[in-house]
Amino acid sequence: MKPDDLDLIRRRQKGRAIVMGLLLGGLVVLIFAITLSKIRLEMHG
Amino acid sequence: MDTAAPLLPPADWRDFLALTKPRVMTLVVFTGLCGMLAAPVHVDPVLGFTAILCIALGAGAAGALNQWYEADLDAAMRRTQKRPLPDGRMDRQAALHFGVGLAAFSVILMGLAVNLVAAAILTVSILFYVLIYTVWLKRRTPQNIVIGGAAGAFPPLIGWAAATGDVAWLPFLLFALVFLWTPPHFWALALFVKTDYAAAGVPMLPVVAGERATRRQIGLYTAYMSVVAIAPWPLGLTGWIYGVASIALTAAFAVLALLVAIRTQRTDDPMRQEKRLFSYSILYLFVLFGALVADRWVLP
Numbered sequence: 348m349k350p351d352d353l354d355l356i357r358r359r360q361k362g363r364a365i366v367m368g369l370l371l372g373g374l375v376v377l378i379f380a381i382t383l384s385k386i387r388l389e390m391h392g
Numbered sequence: 393m394d395t396a397a398p399l400l401p402p403a404d405w406r407d408f409l410a411l412t413k414p415r416v417m418t419l420v421v422f423t424g425l426c427g428m429l430a431a432p433v434h435v436d437p438v439l440g441f442t443a444i445l446c447i448a449l450g451a452g453a454a455g456a457l458n459q460w461y462e463a464d465l466d467a468a469m470r471r472t473q474k475r476p477l478p479d480g481r482m483d484r485q486a487a488l489h490f491g492v493g494l495a496a497f498s499v500i501l502m503g504l505a506v507n508l509v510a511a512a513i514l515t516v517s518i519l520f521y522v523l524i525y526t527v528w529l530k531r532r533t534p535q536n537i538v539i540g541g542a543a544g545a546f547p548p549l550i551g552w553a554a555a556t557g558d559v560a561w562l563p564f565l566l567f568a569l570v571f572l573w574t575p576p577h578f579w580a581l582a583l584f585v586k587t588d589y590a591a592a593g594v595p596m597l598p599v600v601a602g603e604r605a606t607r608r609q610i611g612l613y614t615a616y617m618s619v620v621a622i623a624p625w626p627l628g629l630t631g632w633i634y635g636v637a638s639i640a641l642t643a644a645f646a647v648l649a650l651l652v653a654i655r656t657q658r659t660d661d662p663m664r665q666e667k668r669l670f671s672y673s674i675l676y677l678f679v680l681f682g683a684l685v686a687d688r689w690v691l692p
Contacts, residue, residue, distance in 0.1 A: 356401045366405040377442065381505045384438040 400483050407476035411459050411487055412452030412494075419677065420451040420547045423570060426681035427551030427563055430688050435555045443506045443554035447547055449498035450514045454521040454543070456491035460484060461526050468592035471585060502554070510554040517546035531593070534600040537582075538613075541574030542567075548681070562629045565620060566684075572617035573677060576610045576649055580670040583607075583652075584663040603657050610669075611653030618642045621680065630684060631691040637683035645676050 424447040428440060459466065459477055467478035476482040495518050503511035525540030545567045552563035582589060582596045583606060589596040598606045621642045625635030648669045655665055 352401065359402045359404050363402065363405050377438075377445075380438045381442060384436045385505075388436060 400480070403476060403482040403486055407482050408456075408490055410476055411456040411482075411490060413455035413459075414452075416455060417448055417451050419674070420544065421448050422678060423566070423681055424448075424547035424551040426685050427548030427566060428555045429551075429685045430548075430562065430566075431552050431555035432688070433555050439506055440555070443502065443510060443551065446498045446502035446506065446510075446514060447550055447554075449494055450502075450518050451547070453491050453493075453495035453498060454518045456487055456494060457518075457522045458526045460487040460491055461522070462530075463487075465531075465592045465594060469588045471588055506554045507557045509557055509559070510550050513546060513550045513553055513559075517543055517550065520546070532595070534595045534597040536595070537578045537597070538575050541571050541578075544574060545570035561627070562624060565624050565627075565629070566681075568620045569617065569680075570677070572613055572620055573673065575613040576617065576645075577670065577673040579606050579610050580652060580666045580673065583657075583666045584670075607653045607655065610649055614646055614649035614653075618646055624684075631687045633690060634680075634683050634687040638680060641676050641680050641683075645672065648672055 421444060425444055428435060428443060459475055463477040463484060466472035466475050472478065477484060477487055499511050499515050499518070502514050521540070521543035525536065525543050529536040529540055548566035548570065549559060549563045552566075553559055579597055582598050583603065590599045597609060622635070622638045624630040625632070625638060648665070651665050652669050657663075
């Protein structure tokens with residue numbers, strides 16, 4: 348494996364890790380918001 | 393002896409995004425959103441957003457599985473050979489795992505957060521696109537687009553079901569509208585990219601039945617579609633905004649389709665009428681669904 352290949356792999360891994368982190372963060376926020384909406388709908392029928 | 397395939401570097405996240413066919417997803421999300429906004433109920437904004445997200449993810453999953461299965465076809469067509477799989481930028485197994493995972497996630501989220509009816513229709517739409525259209529019909533019959541078009545017709549039905557937990561006549565007509573709109577839309581495209589489909593061995597109607605039969609079928613399906621597009625107004629399911637818009641937009645569609653239906657292709661034909669019909673068909677669906685929402689929200 349050439350140093351250029353290793354550099355490409357590291358760059359892609361970093362990009363995927365950042366995107367995955369952002370998606371998981373977004374999912375946490377979404378699940379929290381869904382929970383609040385469900386509670387509100389239960390309370391107000 | 394080492395017979396393993398050469399190892400690819402991990403795919404870029406943009407390649408995963410490309411697998412979901414973002415441009416196709418735009419129309420799917422829009423028709424799903426319109427189906428939801430046309431429903432006569434108040435939709436909680438968070439749950440509404442979640443439903444549209446699930447529709448988008450489900451469509452993305454179906455697109456990814458379609459590209460996983462059709463990598464060999466995509467490699468044979470100029471229009472698709474730069475996609476991540478035929479271009480060798482991604483491992484096939486990664487595409488399969490991504491597609492299955494995204495499909496399961498979208499359906500589970502829809503079922504838990506929105507309702508089971510919407511989740512069930514979303515499941516059927518994904519399975520229909522992947523199994524009925526991609527695996528079964530596309531390589532076997534020139535009617536692939538007709539029956540496969542049903543897969544793209546589900547979003548307004550899912551959007552309505554997400555809002556109401558039920559289905560009714562209007563979303564069924566919207567389903568029928570997109571279903572009948574698909575053949576003239578795709579066959580107009582197939583007429584001017586015919587050589588590409590022929591090279592890949594896909595039995596698209598122009599390749600199998602010829603150009604004249606395709607033009608006749610475009611005219612026929614446009615006639616069916618016109619009836620379904622206008623029907624909601626006289627049936628009392630929509631108001632005059634949709635009624636007037638549907639008549640005007642459908643009349644223009646019918647004229648463009650008629651011009652394509654009666655044409656005879658010449659040598660080195662630039663196919664302007666076919667390209668115009670294809671472009672207009674996309675605009676048609678956007679504006680017609682927009683009119684449906686305007687009708688529900690503007691009129692008392």
